[in-house]
């Protein structure tokens with residue numbers, strides 16, 4: 001994928017940027033006291049953090065807490081005045097953008113439910129034309145990289161250069177232990193498409209519970225992400241939204257203290273040469289794997305031809321089941337995780353069926 005963005009480096013707009021940049025604060029603004037108390041604790045620990053709080057909350061069902069509304073902007077302004085922290089909130093409409101700009105909100109973010117809708121994103125982008133504000137774009141709820149890239153492009157095309165992405169995980173019917181499946185490969189692909197685009201990780205919305213945050217945050221650092229958005233509340237137990245995943249400022253400190261920030265560049269020469277050697281072996285093995293796959297697929301095509309000539313259907317479920325069971329047992333004895341091999345075989349099998357379908361259809365066309 002290609003993604004050309006005109007970005008301003010994080011160090012030029014994030015306060016005294018060091019990795020990880022922190023965007024922390026409650027899921028939602030609830031009261032002046034809740035905002036100030038939380039912000040004062042955060043500022044004492046991290047004076048360079050950006051303070052976040054949602055004011056207009058996109059909820060799946062009505063009659064849950066849909067945000068405190070415009071009054072929250074007054075509380076954000078107070079936070080900025082009393083703590084010196086830069087302030088951030090979520091925008092979903094041009095009206096939100098205008099109100100935030102008037103209130104002096106420093107950073108806006110587009111939420112996962114808004115990134116999915118190009119009309120909404122364009123409306124926000126149009127409201128941002130000619131304005132010097134920073135914008136974070138969360139990934140869309142669905143694992144669609146084009147949609148994420150498209151939202152970043154729309155905002156950037158409106159002239160916003162202080163731009164960054166937030167990886168907050170994806171809705172999936174198989175989330176494993178996570179509230180939202182991380183699908184790290186999508187964030188990696190975005191980074192590969194546009195290396196100068198800063199990417200933050202939101203372990204709160206990926207994990208859904210505090211216990212998973214340290215693991216996800218560490219992984220984000222090891223994926224060379226630039227910062228973290230972590231929902232932080234003075235008393236998560238009574239939070240009006242996302243109570244299950246918020247952490248106290250002191251729990252936040254423990255998470256950040258325990259993070260290991262490893263080097264992104266390989267300066268040690270001995271390590272460099274060892275890595276090169278191992279990467280060379282991997283490259284060779286990858287070629288072998290591809291050659292084997294090509295051979296395997298050629299045989300699938302041949303089987304397709306036999307099936308076609310003898311008028312036999314493509315999918316023989318009993319045979320496929322036997323094959324996958326044998327391969328899974330084999331994989332297990334080699335120390336390969338079952339789920340990984342199952343997924344891999346699913347892909348290989350899908351491609352085999354696609355080829356055999358092609359072979360069959362050629363005959364129909366004759």
Ligand code: PEP
Nearest residue numbers: 027054111112113168205
């Ligand atoms: C949030 O940050 O509180 C939020 C609503 O996030 P998301 O858009 O990632 O669901």
Ligand code: MN
Nearest residue numbers: 027231241242
């Ligand atoms: Mn939230």
